[in-house]
Amino acid sequence: MAEARVNEYKLHFIVLILVALTEFIGTKKISIGIGVIALFPMLYALVLGGAISWPKFKFLSEKEMNVAANILGVSFLIFIAKLGANIGPELPKLLGSGVSLIVQEMGHIVGTIALGLPVALWLGLKREAIGATYSLDREPNLAIIVDKFGANSAEARGALGVYVCGTLFGAIYMSILASILGSSGLFHPISLAMGAAVGSGSMMAAATGSLAVIFPEAQKDIAFYSGAANLMMSIVGTYICIFFSLPVTQKLYAWLEPIIGRKSASSAAEGGEKKRMNQILTIFIIGFIALIGNWIGYKVPIMESLPGILLLAVITLIGMGFTRILPFKSPVIVWISLFAMLATSPFFPGNEYTAAAIAKINLLALATPILAYAGLSLGKDVHLFKQLSWRIVVVSLVVFTGTFLFATLFAEIVFKFQGEF
Numbered sequence: 257m258a259e260a261r262v263n264e265y266k267l268h269f270i271v272l273i274l275v276a277l278t279e280f281i282g283t284k285k286i287s288i289g290i291g292v293i294a295l296f297p298m299l300y301a302l303v304l305g306g307a308i309s310w311p312k313f314k315f316l317s318e319k320e321m322n323v324a325a326n327i328l329g330v331s332f333l334i335f336i337a338k339l340g341a342n343i344g345p346e347l348p349k350l351l352g353s354g355v356s357l358i359v360q361e362m363g364h365i366v367g368t369i370a371l372g373l374p375v376a377l378w379l380g381l382k383r384e385a386i387g388a389t390y391s392l393d394r395e396p397n398l399a400i401i402v403d404k405f406g407a408n409s410a411e412a413r414g415a416l417g418v419y420v421c422g423t424l425f426g427a428i429y430m431s432i433l434a435s436i437l438g439s440s441g442l443f444h445p446i447s448l449a450m451g452a453a454v455g456s457g458s459m460m461a462a463a464t465g466s467l468a469v470i471f472p473e474a475q476k477d478i479a480f481y482s483g484a485a486n487l488m489m490s491i492v493g494t495y496i497c498i499f500f501s502l503p504v505t506q507k508l509y510a511w512l513e514p515i516i517g518r519k520s521a522s523s524a525a526e527g528g529e530k531k532r533m534n535q536i537l538t539i540f541i542i543g544f545i546a547l548i549g550n551w552i553g554y555k556v557p558i559m560e561s562l563p564g565i566l567l568l569a570v571i572t573l574i575g576m577g578f579t580r581i582l583p584f585k586s587p588v589i590v591w592i593s594l595f596a597m598l599a600t601s602p603f604f605p606g607n608e609y610t611a612a613a614i615a616k617i618n619l620l621a622l623a624t625p626i627l628a629y630a631g632l633s634l635g636k637d638v639h640l641f642k643q644l645s646w647r648i649v650v651v652s653l654v655v656f657t658g659t660f661l662f663a664t665l666f667a668e669i670v671f672k673f674q675g676e677f
Contacts, residue, residue: 264538267324270308271628272545274301278624279553297553298620298627299423305631311638324632325407330538331629332399333576334546335622336589337568339396339494340596341614346487347601360450360667361488365501367662368392372655373508376414377517379647383509384414388651390505391497392659393418394456395623400497403589407633414651416630417644421652427462429656430454434463438470443664445471447671449478451664453485454656455493460486463660485663498587536573542625543569550621564613571596 278297286295308315309324316324372389381388387405391397393415405411430452438448445467452463464482468475543565550556550565575592598604600611634641 264323264327267320267327267629267632268541268545270632271301271305271625272548274304274628274631275545275549275624276552278304278628279549279621282553296423296620297549298624299420301624301628302420302631305628306634307631309632309635311635316632316635318636321633321636322408324629325636327538327542328407328626328629328633329402330535331542331626332395332402333572333588333592334539334542334568335395335619335626336399336494336592337572337575337596338614338617338619338622340593341568341571341600341611342619343593344597344600344604344607345602345611347597347603359670360447360485360663361492361496363451363663363666364454364489364493364659365391365496366666367658367660368655369501369505369508369658370662371658372651373505374512374516375654376647376651377509377512379650380517381414381644381647381651382513382517383410384417384644384648385513385651386502386505386509387411387413387415388418388648389414389655390501391493392454392456392655393422395419395626396455396494397497399589400494400502400587403587404502407630408637413637413641413644414648417641417648418652418655421649422456422459422656426456426652426656427458429653430459430660431462431466433657433660434466435470437661437664438467443668444671445474446477446481447664447668449474449480449482450485450667451660451662453482453489454659454663455486455489457486459656485667494593495590498590535576539569539572545625546617546622549624550616550618553624554618554621556616556618561616564615564617567599567610567613568596568617571599 275297278300281297281300283297284295307313309321368389368391373385376385376389387393387401387410391400398412398415398419401409401412401415434448434452437443437451438445443451448467449464452460452467454460454463460482464478467478471478547558547561547565550561551558572592575595576588578591578595579586579588600607600614604610
């Protein structure tokens with residue numbers, strides 16, 4: 257136990273240094289002619305963490321990498337609380353949303369599974385295919401996978417692979433795809449705008465930017481409908497993934513893998529040593545690290561953002577405690593997000609103060625330490641990621657295409673059925 261605790265503190269210190277360094281560097285944009293690649297601190301933290309955990313360097317032992325993976329699972333919880341808190345003030349808008357917004361959200365999910373899963377299996381992915389194709393694999397989706405299967409699982413490797421691809425070139429690809437679909441004449445610009453709301457701010461911005469160029473007369477409508485669809489994605493997307501998308505993907509995997517799957521050793525080694533840790537202490541340490549990142553990267557004084565991070569920590573702990581006393585098994589992230597949403601909703605006393613305090617914490621300031629811990633856990637699975645290689649890039653592109661195309665198609669069908677165009 258003493259050794260595990262020393263390893264935890266060592267890892268927290270490394271993450272603190274990585275967060276301070278990467279947030280100081282800040283976001284950098286590189287123009288490549290056809291678009292712009294945006295490099296964020298969380299990506300630097302992932303890469304640097306991965307380098308530190310590289311087995312040949314022997315900076316970390318395999319036990320320490322397993323501890324980092326366990327901390328990763330806890331770090332996602334406070335991030336989920338922040339997402340829920342962001343949604344709370346927008347709940348009244350959800351009540352006024354039309355059916356087309358809800359239906360197109362299903363299009364995002366169906367598209368990733370219908371196109372992505374068969375391709376992933378055909379290319380030889382095993383259980384990585386579940387994590388890679390059940391959603392677009394942004395931060396909330398990673399949290400769902402880690403909560404369900406653990407950070408050491410094959411499913412988590414698949415989800416992380418798509419996440420990295422989306423971070424590196426997702427925006428550029430979505431810009432190109434939007435241009436192709438927009439120029440095809442097959443879809444109305446409003447349908448395309450709703451399809452562009454894939455749950456990633458950079459991808460949505462890139463896609464809607466291309467659509468605005470192709471349809472200059474519909475710029476305002478594109479901005480409005482993409483924003484409304486993205487709001488819907490934020491509010492209900494997590495719950496659709498938990499209760500529909502992931503279970504369906506698991507069942508389809510069990511059915512399709514024996515039929516079209518190929519032999520692969522990519523899932524041969526799963527799991528890892530699981531160490532107990534003081535989760536309460538870990539949450540507050542992660543909160544402190546996020547405070548430092550928020551101060552360095554987003555210029556918010558520590559004392560000004562302290563109430564917000566404490567509120568997020570308390571909401572997270574309430575959600576965790578509530579889950580433990582339930583007489584049935586339920587995903588902890590569901591309750592954390594619900595309590596956070598309730599605390600900042602217009603229906604809850606003191607919601608304005610709570611929402612304002614939590615708003616001081618930038619969402620990306622919480623994402624950077626998460627990706628740092630993910631990097632520190634990568635070394636133990638280097639050989640498994642090597643086996644994924646180019647295949648995860650192909651699967652990622654298919655997933656990106658599926659979520660945009662099917663959401664656009666679903667929105668188009670609903671609008672035509674309603675006689676809107």
